[in-house]
Amino acid sequence: xxxxxxxxxxxxxxxxxxxxxxxxxxxxxxxxxxxxxxxxxxxxxxxxxxxxxxxxxxxxxxxxxxxxxxxxxxxxxxxxxxxxxxxxxxxxxxxxxxxxxxxxxxxxxxxxxxx
Amino acid sequence: xxxxxxxxxxxxxxxxxxxxxxxxxxxxxxxxxxxxxxxxxxxxxxxxxxxxxxxxxxxxxxxxxxxxxxxxxxxxxxxxxxxxxxxxxxxxxxxxxxxxxxxxxxxxxxxxxx
Numbered sequence: 001x002x003x004x005x006x007x008x009x010x011x012x013x014x015x016x017x018x019x020x021x022x023x024x025x026x027x028x029x030x031x032x033x034x035x036x037x038x039x040x041x042x043x044x045x046x047x048x049x050x051x052x053x054x055x056x057x058x059x060x061x062x063x064x065x066x067x068x069x070x071x072x073x074x075x076x077x078x079x080x081x082x083x084x085x086x087x088x089x090x091x092x093x094x095x096x097x098x099x100x101x102x103x104x105x106x107x108x109x110x111x112x113x114x115x
Numbered sequence: 116x117x118x119x120x121x122x123x124x125x126x127x128x129x130x131x132x133x134x135x136x137x138x139x140x141x142x143x144x145x146x147x148x149x150x151x152x153x154x155x156x157x158x159x160x161x162x163x164x165x166x167x168x169x170x171x172x173x174x175x176x177x178x179x180x181x182x183x184x185x186x187x188x189x190x191x192x193x194x195x196x197x198x199x200x201x202x203x204x205x206x207x208x209x210x211x212x213x214x215x216x217x218x219x220x221x222x223x224x225x226x227x228x229x
Contacts, residue, residue, distance in 0.1 A: 004158075033217075042202065042221040043159070058217075090158050103149070106158025 002026050004107035006091050012113045013081045021076040021110050023091030030096040032074040033058070033104065034066060036087040043090070049074055050096075081114045088112070119203045119220035126226050133190045135223050137203030140184045143216075148179060148186045149204040153222070159202060163188065190225075198227045 007022040023032065034046040045058030049068040063085060065077045074093075078085060088111050092104040120138040127133045139148070147166050151159035163170055165177040165186070176189040190197060203220040 040221065043219040045217050092158070103161045103164060104151075104159075106160070109156070109158055 004091055004093055004105050006089075006107040006110050008110060009108065010111050012115065013078075014115050015082060017081050018077070018079050019081065019112075020078075021089055021091075021112075023074045023076070023093075023107060024072055025074075025091075025093040025105070026072065027093060027095070027105065028071070029093035029105070030071075031094045031104075032068065033092045033094075034064070034074065034076045035090045035092065036060065036085075037090060037109075038087050046076065046089075081112075083114045086112060086114045119205050119218050121201075121203050121220040121223045123221070124224040124226070126228065127193055128228050129194055130192050133193050133197075133225060133227075135188045135190075135201055135203075135225070136185055137188070137220055138185045139203070139205045139218075142183050142205055143207065145207050146183075146205045146216075148177065148183075149206065150175070150177065150186075150188045151202045151204060153200045153202065162201075193225075193227045195227050195229065198225060200224050 004025045030051050033048040035043045036046055037043050044060045046064050047055055047058050047061055047066040049055045052068055052071040055066045055068055067075045088109045090109050091107040094104045147164055149164040150162045152162050153159040163172055163175045163177045165179050167179050170177045178187040200222040202222045206217045
């Protein structure tokens with residue numbers, strides 16, 4: 001099992017450019033999440049999905065869009081990148097049953113710099 | 116909305132027991148408490164989860180008092196490899212709808228010295 005993978009690992013964008021971050025999981029998890037991690041801010045939830053075809057806003061959704069067309073994939077899009085979106089982005093997934101409901105499995109992260 | 120507060124940093128020595136406390140005064144009835152460990156340039160990794168009282172697994176224990184307004188992660192006999200950032204997470208386990216709330220603390224940077 002590869003677990004949770006993220007593509008790309010690093011990216012540099014210019015202000016106004018767009019890009020899509022891809023997250024894939026092979027654990028058949030229902031829930032998937034996108035976070036950003038900034039120094040001194042901890043982890044903040046951007047968007048999440050409770051199943052294929054569903055998405056919902058998290059704590060800091062502005063400037064981002066997501067799609068979950070397939071159960072194993074969760075895409076995060078930046079339509080017009082801004083320097084404030086410079087961050088490390090983590091994707092996670094979790095099962096929805098039993099005591100491990102809130103155990104999230106994280107990917108290795110994508111380091112994004114917007115100039 | 117629950118807010119979690121934890122110490123910014125802690126120092127310890129190899130072989131000692133380390134206790135990291137997280138404060139979550141506004142925890143909701145359905146919220147569980149989960150702790151994660153994160154090494155540089157990696158995603159967080161699950162350590163332990165609990166709802167009330169005490170939970171123990173092969174790597175840690177989690178103590179939750181009756182009022183659930185705080186929790187303490189206990190790492191027995193730490194080693195150099197336990198040097199990492201530890202996060203407290205308070206989350207709504209049962210709400211699978213659009214109001215799912217996952218409140219992360221800002222992390223405690225633990226340094227284990229030889």
